[in-house]
Amino acid sequence: xxxxxxxxxxxxxxxxxxxxxxSIATGLHVHxxxxxxxxxxxxxxxxxxxxxxxxxxxxxRRHKGRTTWVxxxxxxxxQGRLCAATRVTMAVRPRRGT
Numbered sequence: 001x002x003x004x005x006x007x008x009x010x011x012x013x014x015x016x017x018x019x020x021x022x023s024i025a026t027g028l029h030v031h032x033x034x035x036x037x038x039x040x041x042x043x044x045x046x047x048x049x050x051x052x053x054x055x056x057x058x059x060x061r062r063h064k065g066r067t068t069w070v071x072x073x074x075x076x077x078x079q080g081r082l083c084a085a086t087r088v089t090m091a092v093r094p095r096r097g098t
Contacts, residue, residue, distance in 0.1 A: 009050040009083070015042055018073035018086035021059040026069045026090040034095050040068065041089040053078035059088075067092050 019042050026037035056076050063070035068089055075084040 007051050009055055011044065011046055011084070014046070014055075014075050014084040015044045015086060017055070017057050017075060018042065018044060018059070018071075018084075019088050021057055021073055022069070022071040022088035022090055025059055025061070025071070026092065030092050035092050036095050037069070037090045037092055039088065040091040042086065043088075044084055044086040046084050047082045048077075050077045050083045055083060065092075 019039050023037055023039060030037055054077075056078075057073055058076075059071050059073045061069060062072055068091055071088045071090070073086040073088060074082055075086070077083055
């Protein structure tokens with residue numbers, strides 16, 4: 001988990017995990033309609049460092065619109081303590097060539 005020289009999970013990892021979860025979850029739902037999901041906004045707040053073990057992410061959809069979906073992603077450590085909270089907005093667009 002902690003690959004940096006400081007022994008902390010890098011903040012960019014939290015943001016990447018959150019956007020990946022939101023992208024996959026949205027994409028799986030809109031794919032059958034010929035649509036794709038792309039990141040529009042990602043805002044991550046850091047609460048505490050993760051210095052050992054694993055981090056776990058849980059994405060909760062807050063809004064399902066025609067052209068945007070909004071997700072809140074909580075990232076916790078092995079003890080269930082909140083390490084980071086991310087709000088991700090996904091743009092839903094037609095697949096090119098359709």
